[in-house]
Amino acid sequence: MTEAVDPQEFVAKVAAGLTAPGAPFEMTVEPVLGVPIPVMAHRRANLREVFEHSREWGERDYLVTEDRRISFAEHASAVGALATALAARYGVGKGDRVGILAANGPDWVIAFWAAQCLGAIPVGYNAWWAPPEVAYGISHTTPKVVIADAKRAALLVESGAAVLSIEDDLPALLAEFAGADIPNTPLGEDDPAVILYTSGTSGRPKGVVHSQRNLVAISDYHRFTDAMMAVFMGQSPTAGPSDRRYLVTAPLFHIASLHNLVIPRLATGAAVVFPDGAFDVDRVLRLVERERVTNWAAVPTMASRMLDHDVSRYDLSSLSALSLNSAPTSPDLLEQLRGHLAGAGLALTTSYGLTESGTAATVATPLDLAVDLASVGRPIIGVAVQIRDEHGAVVADGTEGEICIRSPYVMLGYWNDETATAAAIDDERWLRSGDFGTISGGRLTVAGRRTDLILRGGENVYPTEIENVLSTHPAVDDCAVFGVAHADLGQEVAAVVVADPGTVDAEELRAFVAARLAYFKVPSRWRISADELPRNATGKVTRRELAM
Structure with missing residues (x-):
């Protein structure tokens, strides 16, 4: 008689094996900004090393749109040319800001990696901002150059910033500097790597600064989840490349798309697929069908719109995972989606995180949701979550309090705002989320949102x-x-x-x-x-x- 195996115990056993001493994802404790924090022992030092590694994936798809297909090799060549152009023509170097104000697409990604290769700090401005908001962002981070699409370049006319248009200037620079050697800029793990904006309770958007360490660690987390999936399927974990294909429907100026979809694919060798234009269910599902998309990270609003469509009209057999991010997902929506997508055979997950946490702090797997649809799951590898009272003391399981997070993924702080940084992160590197919830049975449930925050279609x-x-x-x-x-x-x-x-x-x-x-x-x-x-x-x- 076969003894029943507890699925959660099996998951824990697999994770322990992958993170044990000598294992590929061995965990150790090292000082991070003066505080001992669990990190992966075998890791790259910065994103430049991740970029150089991506050359190994050669002609495999990296960036795919409805009418463009760019391999890892083509991406590396374009990044090299643009990085050289930014350094030679515009004097961009380590620590300089390179603004990006554009809709999703390959050129956004190429601009991001070109800045990384110079040790510069890309700034992802919100492409939906109105002119006064754009003006504030430019004055706040003072970019040496801004790369913008035509629609948004018009908003920069009076900014005083040097503007490169995606439609005209980038193709010319890529042709002129093709084949050039990229400068090799020394970088530390805790050097700034990117600035993304989140709305602030003071009334001004705040620039969240993530470090080289943050983004490399997030990429390693995704490599780890790939290895976990391989073991679950009875396969041996490999160094890649991955055959997964990820659909990107959230803006690249959000961590959901940039940190957790686009950047890690250089480490795993998988592709990212961009729909064109505004979100449209039919168009997106046709792209899933055509490109054999395997993973989709959607905001709940997008997922709910699928309920009005007959998904059986599309071949979604490749889609193995749908994760709901960026906003709370109601148990009712999860239940409806499970029924509506029952024939698709995909895993449905939810998560909890914020821009400041870098990636999801917790993930609710199908196993977690089977127990509690209201849960946002358990802390991911490397993350510690505490619930604290108004005095900062940790409370007992089941007691409501503020959700606090510590990990190698948590931001450095807010750009040029030491007061706000000190209010958000304490001396032991615990991030105060401002959200309230409880932990029970190892699972987090969010009870309330940050004070007065409105979450409209995934936007704060x-x-x-x-x-x-x-x-x-x-x-x-x-x-x-x-x-x-x-x-x-x-x-x-x-x-x-x-x-x-x-x-x-x-x-x-x-x-x-x-x-x-x-x-x-x-x-x-x-x-x-x-x-x-x-x-x-x-x-x-x-x-x-x-x-x-």
């Missing part, structure tokens, strides 16, 4: 930023912004405005905000009243009393 929206804009309108005496439930987007943005009767209407205010902020931050629901806003004893608006 902070009320203060919108309130700061509204308050500049001459007719607005007071205002409050908050999120309300939305069946498709998860949440939509609502605003209550205090103004004298007849002095302003919703359409005027909507246009006023739209001219100053990205479209997803513009309130879609409005209430204009002469009544004062409800406030607590300290004078803060109590948004919960304003629910629409």
